[in-house]
Amino acid sequence: MSEPAVDDFVQLLTPDGERVQHPEFDFAGSDDEIAGYLREMVLARRFDSEATALQRKGELGLWPPALGQEAAQVGSVNATRLPDHVFPSYREHAVALHLGVDPVEMLGTFRGTAMVPWDTAAMGLHLYSFVIGTQTLHATGYAMGLQRDGLVGNPEPADNGAVIVYFGDGATSQGDVNEAFIFAASYTAPVVFFCQNNQYAISEPIALQSKIPLYRRASGFGFPGVRVDGNDVLAVQAVTASAMQRARRGEGPTLVEAYTYRMGAHTTSDDPTKYRSRDETDAWRARDPISRVQTYLLSAGAIDQAWLDALDAESEELAVRVREGCLALREPKLEEFFEHTVIDPGEVLLEQRDEYLEYEAGFADEGEPVPSETHERVQEAL
Amino acid sequence: MPTMTLAKALNAGLRRALEADPKVLLAGEDIGKLGGVFRITEHLQRDFGPDRVIDSPLAESGILGTAIGLALRGYRPVVEIQFDGFVYPAYDQIVSQLSRFYFRSHGRLKMPVVVRIPYGGGIGAIEHHSESPEAYFAHTPGLKVVTCSNPVDGYWMMQQAIASNNPIIFFEPKRRYHEKGEVDTEAEPMPLFQARVVKPGDDLTLITYGPMVRTCVEAAIAAGEEGHDIEVVDLRSLSPLDMATVTESVTKTGRAIVVHEAAMTLGMGAEIAARLQQDCFYSLQAPVLRVTGYDIPYPPSRVESSFLPDLDRVLDAVDRSMAF
Numbered sequence: 269m270s271e272p273a274v275d276d277f278v279q280l281l282t283p284d285g286e287r288v289q290h291p292e293f294d295f296a297g298s299d300d301e302i303a304g305y306l307r308e309m310v311l312a313r314r315f316d317s318e319a320t321a322l323q324r325k326g327e328l329g330l331w332p333p334a335l336g337q338e339a340a341q342v343g344s345v346n347a348t349r350l351p352d353h354v355f356p357s358y359r360e361h362a363v364a365l366h367l368g369v370d371p372v373e374m375l376g377t378f379r380g381t382a383m384v385p386w387d388t389a390a391m392g393l394h395l396y397s398f399v400i401g402t403q404t405l406h407a408t409g410y411a412m413g414l415q416r417d418g419l420v421g422n423p424e425p426a427d428n429g430a431v432i433v434y435f436g437d438g439a440t441s442q443g444d445v446n447e448a449f450i451f452a453a454s455y456t457a458p459v460v461f462f463c464q465n466n467q468y469a470i471s472e473p474i475a476l477q478s479k480i481p482l483y484r485r486a487s488g489f490g491f492p493g494v495r496v497d498g499n500d501v502l503a504v505q506a507v508t509a510s511a512m513q514r515a516r517r518g519e520g521p522t523l524v525e526a527y528t529y530r531m532g533a534h535t536t537s538d539d540p541t542k543y544r545s546r547d548e549t550d551a552w553r554a555r556d557p558i559s560r561v562q563t564y565l566l567s568a569g570a571i572d573q574a575w576l577d578a579l580d581a582e583s584e585e586l587a588v589r590v591r592e593g594c595l596a597l598r599e600p601k602l603e604e605f606f607e608h609t610v611i612d613p614g615e616v617l618l619e620q621r622d623e624y625l626e627y628e629a630g631f632a633d634e635g636e637p638v639p640s641e642t643h644e645r646v647q648e649a650l
Numbered sequence: 651m652p653t654m655t656l657a658k659a660l661n662a663g664l665r666r667a668l669e670a671d672p673k674v675l676l677a678g679e680d681i682g683k684l685g686g687v688f689r690i691t692e693h694l695q696r697d698f699g700p701d702r703v704i705d706s707p708l709a710e711s712g713i714l715g716t717a718i719g720l721a722l723r724g725y726r727p728v729v730e731i732q733f734d735g736f737v738y739p740a741y742d743q744i745v746s747q748l749s750r751f752y753f754r755s756h757g758r759l760k761m762p763v764v765v766r767i768p769y770g771g772g773i774g775a776i777e778h779h780s781e782s783p784e785a786y787f788a789h790t791p792g793l794k795v796v797t798c799s800n801p802v803d804g805y806w807m808m809q810q811a812i813a814s815n816n817p818i819i820f821f822e823p824k825r826r827y828h829e830k831g832e833v834d835t836e837a838e839p840m841p842l843f844q845a846r847v848v849k850p851g852d853d854l855t856l857i858t859y860g861p862m863v864r865t866c867v868e869a870a871i872a873a874g875e876e877g878h879d880i881e882v883v884d885l886r887s888l889s890p891l892d893m894a895t896v897t898e899s900v901t902k903t904g905r906a907i908v909v910h911e912a913a914m915t916l917g918m919g920a921e922i923a924a925r926l927q928q929d930c931f932y933s934l935q936a937p938v939l940r941v942t943g944y945d946i947p948y949p950p951s952r953v954e955s956s957f958l959p960d961l962d963r964v965l966d967a968v969d970r971s972m973a974f
């Protein structure tokens with residue numbers, strides 16, 4: 269397993285739950301805030317496991333688990349506030365929950381009842397992106413817009429905004445991501461490139477995508493790169509906050525590499541035993557992002573067993589709500605999707621829709637099923 | 651004769667191509683150790699090594715561009731695009747480069763590159779995983795575009811495509827990967843760019859390809875029970891089109907319906923209908939109809955069965971054509 273030397277990444281909370289100093293970065297928040305992060309991580313994990321279970325029962329087509337990446341997501345999104353804007357990839361469930369996306373509604377995308385259902389403007393969260401790397405360019409353009417709107421570099425920090433964009437280690441190989449780095453650097457765009465290096469792009473290990481630590485790529489593009497222990501929520505928050513502030517001040521982009529591990533499968537369709545060892549996964553389990561925060565807060569006396577029990581109960585409530593809500597998601601009709609294919613669709617498309625509606629209406633009584641011997645005769649013909 | 655799934659047949663075809671010619675290379679995301687997300691390249695890296703079965707960095711433009719370079723150096727790359735919806739980052743390399751080197755070099759530079767693309771819907775996937783982009787490529791001069799519909803074609807067409815000196819976009823109907831058939835691995839295969847009459851009939855011709863071939867055969871059999879004798883033509887090659895086979899069929903039946911999953915406007919059906927009215931005008935007894943996906947992006951999976959042409963929609967068109 270490729271574990272970085274400790275001085276190679278920013279860490280403020282060790283896997284044993286001990287707070288440590290870093291010369292450059294410091295987490296200044298209170299224990300109450302840290303308890304808030306713990307709660308977000310625990311709820312995100314419970315949501316994630318429920319979604320995985322729903323997929324196993326055939327209720328979702330697919331689920332990309334975020335298991336193991338909770339600190340990277342919760343820490344970073346807690347460094348944002350309006351008018352910042354967030355561009356996710358497709359695994360940022362903890363980010364989406366933090367920003368107010370309804371977990372049940374989100375499942376619509378994976379159940380196949382919806383495209384991407386949330387109101388991006390209201391959430392400050394762009395659509396999930398399923399084409400690898402593409403969103404880094406959109407984020408950069410959005411950041412250029414903030415700049416032109418005068419929301420960068422104002423003396424009053426609260427007046428400033430920035431953009432954070434999430435992508436994976438595999439995505440760094442895409443042309444789009446490299447072009448985004450160039451544009452962001454050229455225009456000093458207020459964007460933080462937040463790369464969750466979870467060590468794999470499906471089966472492909474990071475070594476195939478990069479011969480140097482990813483964060484070091486930034487220097488070649490002319491902006492700073494930082495590697496942070498992605499399983500340390502405090503360090504992630506501190507490093508991301510500093511990068512966001514830098515962007516808001518008008519000093520340009522930063523690449524943050526959150527060094528973490530995808531504890532689960534790439535998606536529920538994936539079988540990770542084909543490409544990685546159990547030993548490796550076990551070693552990372554010892555670096556779990558949640559347990560270290562819990563250990564710290566308990567030892568600091570900031571939380572107690574009763575607090576944890578209450579969180580447990582809240583998690584179970586969430587799971588029930590998600591399970592029931594998923595099954596109750598509204599089934600869409602095809603004609604709805606004709607409505608928002610394009611503005612002012614034109615005759616050809618409207619005609620198609622009407623033909624479809626007319627055809628469907630003809631099915632008031634169910635069509636006959638294919639006769640049983642058909643299967644064999646089809647087989648013969650083929 | 652061995653029975654195998656389309657997935658296994660493609661795998662066996664790739665294996666035989668790797669055995670037959672040391673210049674054949676495979677490349678793509680997750681195709682090596684994992685054997686591809688659909689396992690089409692399973693065990694090929696184990697058996698032929700990582701220099702011949704290459705796990706590519708996650709960059710489709712890079713995969714295509716380097717395949718072109720390897721081809722310039724005498725290799726015969728067969729690249730996998732993981733899903734239909736992810737070919738677009740490679741589109742420039744395919745359309746502006748791969749398709750044109752032969753033309754731009756006055757016929758000196760050949761591009762024996764095969765681009766494998768699992769395509770089509772019906773698998774309950776999220777967006778970008780169910781698309782049918784074949785017309786974009788069939789519209790591009792300099793490319794050949796083929797698609798298999800069954801294990802026999804999967805096995806043979808793959809080997810023929812790899813042996814061809816043309817750049818070939820090879821579409822694999824992913825929802826048919828697990829359907830089985832007997833594959834005669836010794837038989838003489840039919841030519842790569844030729845259409846096949848899958849089921850003969852006298853009353854009407856269903857012209858289709860890839861995932862819709864089975865649907866059309868089912869429809870033809872069901873229509874037979876209502877007294878309509880339907881012929882089904884599997885195009886196999888979308889560029890070039892084997893219009894001789896299609897025209898012969900439609901001249902005989904006088905009625906034609908083109909069926910595909912891709913959107914209707916400017917799809918394969920448009921081209922075939924245009925050619926039929928030109929080539930069989932006096933034989934046609936009804937307008938050429940199209941049963942296709944609608945002109946909207948592929949919708950969420952819970953409504954895909956309404957979006958995709960199915961048995962009923964094909965039969966409905968058969969009725970309309972017969973009644974004309």
Ligand SMILES: Cc1ncc(C[n+]2csc(CCOP(=O)(O)OP(=O)(O)O)c2C)c(N)n1
Pocket residue numbers: 359398399400435436437438439440466468469470530534679708710732736739
């Ligand atoms: C352009 C494109 N190519 C291929 C895919 C198929 N695919 C989906 S996820 C994935 C791996 C992504 O790895 P990484 O960027 O490291 O993110 P992670 O999934 O590990 O979070 C691939 C190849 C895709 N979605 N988009």
